[in-house]
Amino acid sequence: MAPFGFGAPLFPGAPRARGKYAAGGRGFVEFGSPVPEIVEAWAAGLRRRELIDWGGVAFRIARVVPVDPPDFSEGVARMRTSTPVVMKGSGRDEGGERTTRQAWLLPTDVEFPAYFDQNLRRKLETLGLEAKVVLEGLTWVGAKRSFSVGKGLKPGAPVEAELRGDPEALQAIWSWGLGQANSAGFGWVSADSRAG
Template identity: 60%
Template sequence: MEFGSPLPQVVRALASGFKERELLDWGGVALRLTGLSVLAPPEFAEGRAVFRTVTPVVMKGSGYSEDGVRGPRQAWVLPGEREWAGYFQGNLRRKAETLGLDAGVGLESVFWVGPRTSVVGKYGSKPGAAVEVELSGAPQTLRALWSWGLGQANSTGCGWIAT
């Protein structure tokens, strides 16, 4: 099982708490802790990164059709759909700004899109797909994104980047 955060103090707190336990109750499932390691993010010294997610990337769009008509609610968009790249790019920038990092991060390419998958949560299902993308930006920003994940709903496990 992997836990991640772009904030080192959160990772240190998790690691410290886990070191004191032999058993973790994860939603009623008993998990025996047999080892713990902290993974440092890659350096990304060239200012480029290729990320492939192992869980679906979910992204909300505007809810407007190509005719400019807004649907009854905000719509989820999938990679390759009209609004996905723009909303994905905005999500990357907001994450960088939230952490006080260089927000000049960009989506360069989408190399692969996995099959559509629905993630079911407290407020219904969210459609998404795993992706492989190339990003450019400041190395520190790319390291934070590697630790945070891509798209929305990262705290529920969406957009987890393969290590």
């Protein structure tokens, strides 16, 4: 598991057009990690650059602003993703027989909560945190979207999830993202304060 994630570049002032990605003018892109050394390396690398190439589009870097996660002192967090959450399931049918190795789950699938909780546990284990975070429920599910990453399509949907657990563990999850493939831009947790 790669402990970092990122969101899609956003351009709040760009004119909107149905069916097209709004781009142009000033914007921002968010990168994050629960590992401070990764955040420091990203920030230092970006500060040394004037431009970054994002899929063939040049972005001029105006500033780099680190943002701390919320404190989650109550042990409850509501996290909404700006990119689809992807999650693989068992690939087994009702009889327990494996039918596929690429069993992508949507948030409305029966297996989704169990695999989502398992992913949360694996993330915390990867970070060496013994604390626990559990999914209390999904409070919103966005439209299904599929993206080509490597070989094939990864389907998912943005979600708003209510999580309960240790504040430090919730901060780590907030900084990393929800679901799988965060290092490919999936499951990025958006926060207005990150836009600066």
